[in-house]
């Protein structure tokens with residue numbers, strides 16, 4: 618039997634009122650692959666990412682994620698979200714909970730994991746992001762970069778099959794960006810399947826198996842990172858040239 622991609626979008630359309638944001642978007646992500654979405658502000662990257670986890674519902678087309686038909690109104694959202702981890706630009710951690718409490722919340726509540734086991738898991742995922750010593754800290758006691766690493770750890774604790782990253786370094790100072798990107802690089806090297814929206818072009822070049830350049834709600838160009846070095850369209854050439 619041919620294997621199915623972990624994520625596939627086929628001819629996805631999505632509008633907000635009269636604004637068409639996704640206009641026939643298709644792409645797919647294989648197991649262990651890193652797909653990077655790039656494009657100008659407003660081109661539809663975040664919306665495409667949010668549709669994968671059904672934070673947004675699509676108007677037309679098909680999305681399949683880890684065997685879940687996301688466009689099916691009856692999709693089991695709980696099962697879908699156990700398979701998909703998502704980290705946003707900000708507001709990821711609950712401020713009134715310690716890092717450990719943040720991390721064990723979902724494994725205990727959603728998966729019914731015993732607290733002791735969840736605490737062991739918290740230590741393990743915090744070690745993965747280099748935050749073992751922050752177990753009992755509150756988010757406000759951490760730098761922005763540490764908070765994002767904590768948010769990544771919290772997602773990892775659910776042992777997702779695919780991770781989605783939406784401009785996770787955009788709110789960070791440049792010196793804190795690197796530490797978060799290194800954690801993501803390590804996850805990719807470990808074989809985690811990922812879809813990420815990023816404006817960090819150097820990082821995209823280094824990590825992406827597939828680059829999808831979105832323009833006006835469409836996949837304008839897609840391919841390996843070679844498309845960044847020799848774009849086929851003036852729009853990508855201009856985007857790469859300006860880095861915007």
Ligand SMILES: Nc1ncnc2c1ncn2[C@@H]1O[C@H](COP(=O)(O)OP(=O)(O)OP(=O)(O)O)[C@@H](O)[C@H]1O
Nearest residue numbers: 633636638656657658659660661662663664665814
């Ligand atoms: N919930 C919403 N309601 C109405 N319009 C929205 C909503 N979410 C996004 N939009 C609009 O859809 C368009 C695409 O937004 P989206 O966030 O997907 O773009 P993007 O490529 O990720 O941009 P950026 O790089 O600035 O994040 C924008 O014009 C945005 O204002």
